[in-house]
Amino acid sequence: MPSAFTRCGGRAPGLQNHGGHEPSTWFEGVANPSSKRIQRLIDRLLDQAEAAIESRDWATVRESAQIALAIDPYNADAQAFVFMVAQMYGTDPGMAQ
Numbered sequence: 001m002p003s004a005f006t007r008c009g010g011r012a013p014g015l016q017n018h019g020g021h022e023p024s025t026w027f028e029g030v031a032n033p034s035s036k037r038i039q040r041l042i043d044r045l046l047d048q049a050e051a052a053i054e055s056r057d058w059a060t061v062r063e064s065a066q067i068a069l070a071i072d073p074y075n076a077d078a079q080a081f082v083f084m085v086a087q088m089y090g091t092d093p094g095m096a097q
Contacts, residue, residue, distance in 0.1 A: 042068045042075060049081045058085050 045068040052060035065081035072078070 038071060042071055042078075045071075046075075046077050046081070049078070053081075053084075058089055061085050 045064045049061045049064040049068070052058070052064065061081055062085045065078040065085075068075055068078035069082065
């Protein structure tokens with residue numbers, strides 16, 4: 001018997017319209033970046049990444065930014081932080097330590 005997840009085309013059941021369009025994935029409807037709580041979390045993660053830049057802690061910069069991207073894949077600040085670390089140190093920010 002198919003699960004509720006597969007019966008709804010790969011979307012979690014009960015998701016409401018998200019941002020004027022149907023969620024393309026279950027995650028988009030669950031982690032709504034416009035939620036105040038979620039936005040505060042993203043802001044804290046980006047603040048951590050910014051502070052880590054000042055202390056040259058590149059692993060923390062990348063980790064905090066990637067967590068923010070897991071919540072909001074289109075966050076331009078998080079994308080910029082990940083790109084910056086990749087440009088400076090490739091895929092291994094541990095090289096900077």
